[in-house]
Amino acid sequence: MSKKIDDLRSALELLKELDGQLIETDVEVNPEAELAGVYRYVGAGGTVMRPTKEGPAMIFNNVKGHPDAKVAIGVLASRKRVAALLDCPAEDLGKLLHKSLENPISPVVSEEKAKCQEVVHLATEEEFDIHKIIPAPTNTPDDAGPYITMGMCYATHPETGKSDVTIHRMCLQSKDEISIYFVPGARHIGAMAECAEKRGEHLPISISIGVDPAIEIGSCFEPPSTPLGYDELAIAGALRGEAVKLCRCLTVKQNAIANAEYVIEGEVVPNVRVQEDQNSHSGYAMPEFPGYTGPASNQCWMIKVKAVTHRKNPIMQTCIGPSEEHVSMAGIPTEASIYGMVEKAMPGKLQNVYCCSSGGGKYMAVLQFKKTVPSDEGRQRQAALLAFAAFGELKHIFLVDEDVDCFDMNDVLWAMNTRFQGDADIITIPGVRCHPLDPSNDPTCSPGIRDHGIACKTIFDCTVPFDQKQRFRRANFMEVDAEKWV
Known part of the structure; x- marks a missing residue:
């Protein structure tokens, strides 16, 4: 510049x-x-x-x-x-x-x-x-x-x-x-x-x-x-x-x-x-x-x-x-907060974070996590819990692997549709204080909500189990310099 x-x-x-x-x-x-x-x-x-x-x-x-x-x-x-x-x-x-x-x-x-x-x-x-x-x-x-x-x-x-x-x-x-x-x-x-x-x-x-x-x-x-x-x-x-x-x-x-x-x-x-x-x-x-x-x-x-x-x-x-x-002003500092906290707890595992437009920069984050050894299984969910601690107004977290572009919600939803099962990969944390401007965080929407501003925080784990990584390899295209053609 x-x-x-x-x-x-x-x-x-x-x-x-x-x-x-x-x-x-x-x-x-x-x-x-x-x-x-x-x-x-x-x-x-x-x-x-x-x-x-x-x-x-x-x-x-x-x-x-x-x-x-x-x-x-x-x-x-x-x-x-x-x-x-x-x-x-x-x-x-x-x-x-x-x-x-x-x-x-x-x-x-x-x-x-x-x-x-x-x-x-x-x-x-x-x-x-x-x-x-x-x-x-x-x-x-x-x-x-x-x-x-x-x-x-x-x-x-x-x-x-x-x-x-x-x-x-x-x-x-x-x-x-x-x-x-x-x-x-x-x-x-x-x-x-x-x-x-x-x-x-x-x-x-x-x-x-x-x-x-x-x-x-x-x-x-x-x-x-x-x-x-x-x-x-x-x-x-x-x-x-x-x-x-x-x-x-x-x-x-x-x-x-x-x-x-x-x-x-x-x-x-x-x-x-x-x-x-x-x-x-x-x-x-x-x-x-x-x-x-x-x-x-x-x-x-x-x-x-x-x-x-x-x-x-x-x-x-x-x-x-x-x-x-608003997404830029609120979301990018949130990404920094999440990245910093997870990096201190498990260095090198969190590849990136995106607080996307559909969450207004506050309600939703996508965490790109890399599992390198068998003991990493489950740590991606620990990273999500740390993210909730780093930024209390978060409501939903999507976990994806390193081969998923966390900044592209189409790719994130692709991971959800091919690597996620609702009965096994949803983790809910009810009764947690969230953000008062979310109109669904209200007792009128759910009998389990005790007060306005309380939410059920949810983790959507769209990562592949470590022992099954070979089954989920993306199609491997040839690496070329496309400028020769376009």
Whole structure:
């Protein structure tokens, strides 16, 4: 990769050089549902309602109501694009992230003039209105309101002093208020807010939008890979080989990503919970990664905005919840977490991991396992159990042999149809906490489910028994260089 990538703009410049990976339009688009409606057809992919497809990223240069801003969508909605942006073969992305996780480079605070502070809007100004400053889209007509879907939330634990970055769903509520939803126990900044609330304190927070894709990917790691106190910006530093640069916020005691397109400065207010759809009364939040529009929460926390800063002619970055973009951001760190844990327990056995689109990057993983000696039989199932431990939101795991392409679900289903027997190769683990956004994880779907968010985790062992490997040899074609003919 010849170009150095350290922000969104340099990432987009690289994509412009790659055939079919970025398109722009000057046709006016309404950020209220229309923008997402367009991209659904162009390149969203993932679990978005059909028809959709995986396609190029897109820049909207003419956004209604925002003459000086652009909106970029789908930057990471392709594993091929992620690979190009991280300068890595697509099949090795999980391994690259695992290596970066093990060799972090901590962020640094720069005293230079920050690009993200070229233009400053203070909430104390009479004309201040976050809706007019940030072209945050609504993805569907049912959305609770305009959402920030690619905001890098950065905060510091009030007792330990450790900082962290995570992504949350945030809805613009008023001219200076944003609701933020914390999945209970799932994100570190939620724990920080709870600690601050117990102390009767506001939690200073910055929300950086439009950043280096390495930051967006690295921010999606979860425990146990990144325990409370691990700053995921250090993963992005490792991916780039240099520290992420931060700047000091202007109105709150917090740092932000210095070369972001937008930064929102604010405080999470203690002892305040807001209704997410208080303005639309739609009953819904926004489209989530499983492909359904989630219900509006009445337990959202509230951020009081103190300022918005941005670059000149800023680029708002957004994503469609169920798209291939979520698969890249959530799935590749999950692959890294699984690979790392299994590799430590049984080195050399796990060949690769894929958290596929149909699982939204969270619900399903395919593990490619190599049995080399008779005692390896059964260890593939141990690897699956370790994967469940490495990433608690996983629901289904498919185990395949090394001759199966784990990144090709047709090949995975071929293995299931020719190497799997339901009465012998299904391992169920009922009554385990999983993900609350899966609507089937509910007592109404099964009497064995005790509470919403509990699931039956299942292993589908599609590997060949070691002593029968000779019976299951794939057709052996001649190795040739096909370029002579095509």
